[in-house]
Amino acid sequence: MACGDPVLRAVRAVCFAVVCVGVTAGGHAFAGGGAIGPGVAGAAMLGTLGVAYLVGGRELGARAVVGVTAGVQGLLHLLFSWAAPGVERVSEHLHLNVGMGMVHLVVGLLTGWWLYRGESALWLMLRIWGASIPVPRWLPAGAPVKVVTPLWTVTAFDEPAAGRTCDVAGGIARRGPPALGCTTSVIPS
Incomplete structure (x- = not known):
């Protein structure tokens, strides 16, 4: 599956x-900004979805994912503050003090790093599986499906050739015969 696959x-x-949207809305409500209305949450989800789809045309590095995450969360904070009920609450919530700025920065960095690790794990799995993922059943019937071929094969264990010996340094044979075609010799120390 290619990077730009829809x-x-x-x-x-x-x-x-x-x-x-979940982290920012939860933080907004936890900080006393009130619950986010469904219309505002839907608009935030659609806007964030559009931005993510636009920048997701290729595999992104840590700086890009963390930067976009922190930026989007900052814009979502402003949107949620603007849409909060009550003029007094909006004016005091829009004022970013140092503490709130630090919280936004730390949460944005942690969330961005977490998303980057998920992104890199996804690309690693796609590379291991031959750059293909199973197609969900809800996709249209005409969607192309790529059959994944294994990267390795399992072979049966071969018995040792006749006359071949296995020397084990310091080994002590205490019970049972040696393996087929393999004689054990004990090397004194």
Whole structure:
């Protein structure tokens, strides 16, 4: 599956949007900004989904994922503050003091790093599986499906050739005969 595949981009964008909007809305409500209305949450989800789909055309590095995550969470904070009920709450919530700025920065960095690790794990799995993922059943019937061939094969264990010996340094044979075609010699120390 290529980096720019629409299904892969959409799945990655949905994960990014759910995490960013969920963390920012939860932090907003926890900090006393009130619950986010469904209309504002939906608009935030669609906007974040669009941004994530646009930047998700290729595998992203740590700086890109962390930077986009922190930036989107900052914009979501401003959106949630603007949409909060009550003029007094909006004016005091929009004022970023040092403590709130540090919290946003730390949460943005941690969330971005977590998303980057997930992104790198996804690309690693795709490389291991031959750059293909199983297609979900809900996709249209005409969607192409790539059959994955294994990267290695399992071979049977070969018995040792006749006359071959296995020397074990310091080994002591205490019970049972040696393995077929393999004689054990004990080397004195």
